[in-house]
Amino acid sequence: MATERNSVELVDADTVGLFARAALLAALMGAASYVSIPLPFSPVPVTLQVLVVYLAGLYLGPLWGGASIGLFLAAGAVGAPVFAEGKAGVGVLVGYTGGYLLGYLLGAVLVGLLVHRSLDRLRDPAETSLPVLVGSLVAALVLIYALGVVWFAHVQQVELAAAIGVAIVPFIPGDILKIVTTIAIAKRGVIDPV
Amino acid sequence: MLTYEPDETVAHRLDPRSKLAVQMGFAVAALARISPRALLALSAVAAVALLAARVSLARALYAYRFALVVLAIAPVVSAVTLGSPWIDPAAAVTPALASYRVLLILLVSAAYVRSTPVRDSRAAIQRTVPGKAGQLLGTGVALVFRFLPVLLADVRTIREAVAARLGDERGPVERASRLGVLGLSRAFARADRLSLALQARCFSWNPTLPALAFSRLDAPVLALAAGLAVSPLL
Numbered sequence: 178m179a180t181e182r183n184s185v186e187l188v189d190a191d192t193v194g195l196f197a198r199a200a201l202l203a204a205l206m207g208a209a210s211y212v213s214i215p216l217p218f219s220p221v222p223v224t225l226q227v228l229v230v231y232l233a234g235l236y237l238g239p240l241w242g243g244a245s246i247g248l249f250l251a252a253g254a255v256g257a258p259v260f261a262e263g264k265a266g267v268g269v270l271v272g273y274t275g276g277y278l279l280g281y282l283l284g285a286v287l288v289g290l291l292v293h294r295s296l297d298r299l300r301d302p303a304e305t306s307l308p309v310l311v312g313s314l315v316a317a318l319v320l321i322y323a324l325g326v327v328w329f330a331h332v333q334q335v336e337l338a339a340a341i342g343v344a345i346v347p348f349i350p351g352d353i354l355k356i357v358t359t360i361a362i363a364k365r366g367v368i369d370p371v
Numbered sequence: 372m373l374t375y376e377p378d379e380t381v382a383h384r385l386d387p388r389s390k391l392a393v394q395m396g397f398a399v400a401a402l403a404r405i406s407p408r409a410l411l412a413l414s415a416v417a418a419v420a421l422l423a424a425r426v427s428l429a430r431a432l433y434a435y436r437f438a439l440v441v442l443a444i445a446p447v448v449s450a451v452t453l454g455s456p457w458i459d460p461a462a463a464v465t466p467a468l469a470s471y472r473v474l475l476i477l478l479v480s481a482a483y484v485r486s487t488p489v490r491d492s493r494a495a496i497q498r499t500v501p502g503k504a505g506q507l508l509g510t511g512v513a514l515v516f517r518f519l520p521v522l523l524a525d526v527r528t529i530r531e532a533v534a535a536r537l538g539d540e541r542g543p544v545e546r547a548s549r550l551g552v553l554g555l556s557r558a559f560a561r562a563d564r565l566s567l568a569l570q571a572r573c574f575s576w577n578p579t580l581p582a583l584a585f586s587r588l589d590a591p592v593l594a595l596a597a598g599l600a601v602s603p604l605l
Binding site for chain 1: 373374375391394395398402405434435437438441442444445448449465466468469470473476477478479480481483484487489492493495496507508510511512514515516517518519521522523525526543544545547548550551552554555556558559561562563565566569570573574575576577578579
């Protein structure tokens with residue numbers, strides 16, 4: 178066993194705090210995948226995961242919000258049953274939902290960048306103006322859709338139009354609902370920002 | 372649900388790094404080509420993986436039952452045409468083969484999931500990803516495993532409490548935002564306690580890791596992983 182012989186190098190308090198929040202948010206993202214409504218005619222189930230992606234960007238910023246979704250993906254890849262319907266493994270990352278999963282990571286980073294406009298100085302989401310909130314959430318959703326549908330069409334070898342019909346259209350009402358919900362949560366201002 | 376189960380199979384004795392390498396090699400090989408001959412060869416590899424981890428095919432398929440529905444839909448959607456002859460079976464062949472290869476990738480993942488404990492996965496991550504990023508990634512993955520059941524119980528408690536107060540008869544936005552606010556504030560409260568506990572226990576950048584070692588058994592497995600990864604070039 179490679180025993181460490183150097184003196185202990187402690188992780189500073191701010192980093193531990195943000196890291197713990199990122200890890201717990203990643204676990205919450207996993208729990209959200211069990212709150213789902215399977216749709217009979219669509220391949221990707223409707224879960225609350227996108228809601229957690231938005232919250233990661235809003236409350237942890239681009240750096241730690243992205244890290245949080247990254248932890249979620251890594252835990253799923255090595256076997257935690259955190260992906261939709263309790264799936265796990267590297268296979269899911271490259272399977273037909275792989276584009277959405279990558280979109281979640283980049284979506285959280287995008288929301289964080291647009292709302293906080295800084296890598297480490299975070300502002301209170303409750304004080305962010307409504308147009309900025311709506312704009313950043315919609316931009317993240319468009320990014321998630323774009324990556325998701327292109328990857329879906331490539332892996333399943335179907336036409337882009339068919340992929341849009343199966344993998345985007347059924348989710349639009351649910352996703353608009355999740356944007357409204359996120360704004361309601363942010364504006365209520367009951368969650369302590371870091 | 373398919374999770375880690377202690378056992379003495381060949382797959383259990385392998386180093387987690389070689390098992391991760393095989394999965395990645397397999398994914399590269401499966402996504403590069405779609406010919407029936409390549410898929411036949413990959414099916415054989417997937418069957419060996421399931422056998423090595425002692426996962427029965429029926430059990431793996433049951434675990435992925437929702438995915439099977441999805442995989443069946445893609446060929447059907449492609450076969451349907453607008454206008455005569457309405458159904459074009461030839462158009463469904465390529466999507467059907469594509470669906471089959473995704474199923475094979477999922478089966479190989481099932482073998483890894485059953486044969487690898489969390490501790491080993493964490494050590495594999497920390498030894499592969501260098502520096503502070505690897506430390507946080509390894510610890511963070513272990514924390515996600517630890518807190519997933521806790522937060523699932525939190526979410527269940529919140530939903531039951533809301534239902535007991537007839538909150539489930541409210542509109543969807545109000546229901547989802549209540550669940551979101553309560554779920555997130557509970558998770559962050561747990562995170563703040565966890566961060567205090569980590570600092571009290573000297574959470575550091577350089578702890579001693581659990582031992583991992585490649586054995587002779589890993590050599591053919593690593594060779595297979597490399598072979599699969601370069602197979603699209605042949």
